[in-house]
Amino acid sequence: MGRxxxxxxxxxxxxxxxxxxxxxxxxxxxxxxxxxTPIAIHDLVARDKDRVFDPKRIKAVIxxxxxxxxxxxxxxxKVLRDWARRHGIQDFFDIGRNGVCHALFPEQGFVRPGDTxxxxxxxxxTLGAFGAFAAGVGTTDxxxxxxxxxxxxxxxxxxxxxITGAMPEGVFAKDVILSIIGRIGVNGATDRVIEFSGPxxxxxSMEGRMTLCNMAIEAGGTCGICRxxxxxxxxxxxxxxxxxxxxxxxxxxxxxxxxxxxxxxxGTLVHDICGLEPLATFGFKPDQVKPVRAMGDVAxxxxxxxxxxxxxxxxxxxxxxxxxxxxxxxxxxxxLSPATPKVYADAMAEGLVATFMEAGFCVTNPTCGACxxxxxxxxxxxxxxxxxxxxxxxxxxxxxxxxxxxxPATAAATAVAGHLATAASL
Amino acid sequence: xxxxxxxVLFLDRxxxxxxxxxxxxxxxxxxxxxxxxFLMEDLELEEFRADRDLAGVGAIVTRxxxxxxxxxxxxxxxxxxxxxxxxxxxxxxRIFRQNMFNCxxxxxxxxxxxxxxxxERFAGRPTRVGVDWNAMVFHFTADGISEQVPFALAxxxxxxxxAGGWVDYADxxx
Numbered sequence: 039m040g041r042x043x044x045x046x047x048x049x050x051x052x053x054x055x056x057x058x059x060x061x062x063x064x065x066x067x068x069x070x071x072x073x074x075t076p077i078a079i080h081d082l083v084a085r086d087k088d089r090v091f092d093p094k095r096i097k098a099v100i101x102x103x104x105x106x107x108x109x110x111x112x113x114x115x116k117v118l119r120d121w122a123r124r125h126g127i128q129d130f131f132d133i134g135r136n137g138v139c140h141a142l143f144p145e146q147g148f149v150r151p152g153d154t155x156x157x158x159x160x161x162x163x164t165l166g167a168f169g170a171f172a173a174g175v176g177t178t179d180x181x182x183x184x185x186x187x188x189x190x191x192x193x194x195x196x197x198x199x200x201i202t203g204a205m206p207e208g209v210f211a212k213d214v215i216l217s218i219i220g221r222i223g224v225n226g227a228t229d230r231v232i233e234f235s236g237p238x239x240x241x242x243s244m245e246g247r248m249t250l251c252n253m254a255i256e257a258g259g260t261c262g263i264c265r266x267x268x269x270x271x272x273x274x275x276x277x278x279x280x281x282x283x284x285x286x287x288x289x290x291x292x293x294x295x296x297x298x299x300x301x302x303x304x305g306t307l308v309h310d311i312c313g314l315e316p317l318a319t320f321g322f323k324p325d326q327v328k329p330v331r332a333m334g335d336v337a338x339x340x341x342x343x344x345x346x347x348x349x350x351x352x353x354x355x356x357x358x359x360x361x362x363x364x365x366x367x368x369x370x371x372x373x374l375s376p377a378t379p380k381v382y383a384d385a386m387a388e389g390l391v392a393t394f395m396e397a398g399f400c401v402t403n404p405t406c407g408a409c410x411x412x413x414x415x416x417x418x419x420x421x422x423x424x425x426x427x428x429x430x431x432x433x434x435x436x437x438x439x440x441x442x443x444x445x446p447a448t449a450a451a452t453a454v455a456g457h458l459a460t461a462a463s464l
Numbered sequence: 465x466x467x468x469x470x471x472v473l474f475l476d477r478x479x480x481x482x483x484x485x486x487x488x489x490x491x492x493x494x495x496x497x498x499x500x501x502f503l504m505e506d507l508e509l510e511e512f513r514a515d516r517d518l519a520g521v522g523a524i525v526t527r528x529x530x531x532x533x534x535x536x537x538x539x540x541x542x543x544x545x546x547x548x549x550x551x552x553x554x555x556x557x558r559i560f561r562q563n564m565f566n567c568x569x570x571x572x573x574x575x576x577x578x579x580x581x582x583x584e585r586f587a588g589r590p591t592r593v594g595v596d597w598n599a600m601v602f603h604f605t606a607d608g609i610s611e612q613v614p615f616a617l618a619x620x621x622x623x624x625x626x627a628g629g630w631v632d633y634a635d636x637x638x
Binding site for chain 1: 478481489491492494495496505532535536563567623631637
């Protein structure tokens with residue numbers, strides 16, 4: 039019987055089947071940030087089990103509130119920092135080197151095809167873009183991961199979504215994933231892995247694929263996953279060049295993770311994007327999606343560009359292309375948070391930061407803060423934000439605030455127009 | 465193992481997310497107990513008032529996809545420190561459901577028509593649920609009416625509840 043990507047990964051990592059339908063797998067990576075890890079650390083200390091299974095396989099970053107905004111967040115950072123030091127965790131990223139985890143860790147080459155990764159963060163599904171099985175977990179799963187290097191999952195059933203057609207002008211990976219979530223719903227992939235395939239995915243950069251996989255969780259998916267191909271090899275080449283004689287050899291090695299032609303899926307879907315327009319969410323669920331054109335006159339108070347969904351260099355390029363020679367509307371405040379120091383540096387080198395600043399954007403250091411209303415751009419009651427993030431839940435960016443999820447190009451156009459707008463409409 | 469059951473809170477909405485159960489602004493707390501006053505502060509549900517409706521509650525009955533969104537285990541913890549050890553729903557988001565059992569709490573799925581009937585018969589009345597762990601039956605009672613509802617738990621979920629959670633289970637086994 040043919041196997042999916044996730045099935046192949048589970049088969050090579052399974053260490054136990056404690057009950058029917060439950061598989062305990064060995065972990066290649068346990069990734070940590072300062073919001074969900076400290077309570078796990080405290081619990082391990084309280085249990086007299088303050089150990090880590092392998093300091094090389096643990097990566098840690100302070101990213102959610104950086105710089106610390108108060109005593110509590112400073113303490114969270116300190117707990118993580120002290121723990122990383124005492125266990126010799128070399129890949130620990132503190133302020134100055136830190137970035138949004140799901141942008142930073144792949145950029146560092148920590149995610150490889152066939153890997154198994156958990157993190158105490160639901161958007162860990164982003165990392166499946168590399169052909170890895172990567173899943174968000176709670177603090178208890180994280181704690182056991184840190185201690186034992188294993189995690190239990192239900193046997194991974196997979197839905198395959200073939201994305202066909204060609205990307206229309208002005209449409210981006212964000213619009214594609216919003217259209218998919220709008221179609222299958224916030225519960226459409228619960229407890230399932232989503233394998234994204236088809237010509238549109240093949241033509242996408244790793245950045246685009248990460249945007250796609252990032253929002254698999256918004257349909258309930260355990261992980262979004264793409265087959266690792268030449269694009270994956272090219273992205274990873276600086277990190278893997280010692281392992282393979284050439285790129286063709288790396289590609290051949292990666293292909294063992296491809297799904298078999300007769301792989302068994304829990305469902306398949308063809309999603310054609312011909313005629314797709316820039317989209318925005320309305321309401322408080324990410325499956326409430328319609329064309330920006332059909333949103334009516336929605337004035338915004340804030341525009342936010344950043345996050346693990348859309349804070350990468352391609353996102354900044356797309357937004358800057360819209361902003362060049364323009365200024366933001368006087369009633370809007372606009373914030374750019376490049377997702378990592380490298381993205382920030384590249385954006386400076388390419389002149390993008392200047393474009394954002396000349397347009398009237400505030401450019402901040404890399405952090406997750408605004409996306410979940412913790413810091414760096416929190417909304418006041420009754421305020422409206424067009425945001426390149428991933429969740430429009432009630433209160434997400436601040437109590438009583440309203441969030442419209444959009445692509446970076448649409449966010450930039452909205453900043454200029456003062457209301458939800460596409461770049462084409464400017 | 466804990467004792468499950470108590471007064472029932474009916475939440476008549478699907479897709480209640482973990483930001484609603486415990487907003488991110490409280491994720492800077494580093495003890496479970498500190499989360500207690502903030503449970504469901506942002507819940508989008510007409511006529512629901514956290515300060516009035518959560519007092520003395522021991523169990524929740526709700527619709528589909530409860531606990532979607534963020535992976536924060538603060539959501540089950542916020543329930544736990546408020547004495548709510550049992551959530552009964554049509555379905556759950558994967559991470560939330562796993563977090564509940566990992567903490568030794570119960571997230572039990574019942575058929576949509578069973579949930580609909582419980583809402584019809586009991587919602588709006590002071591209702592209690594008792595849990596017969598061995599017979600695997602819920603006993604719902606309200607002034608003059610009662611109903612027994614059998615439930616199922618996967619063996620692994622049951623083992624986690626009996627072990628008091630995943631850390632103890634995994635520590636013995638791996």
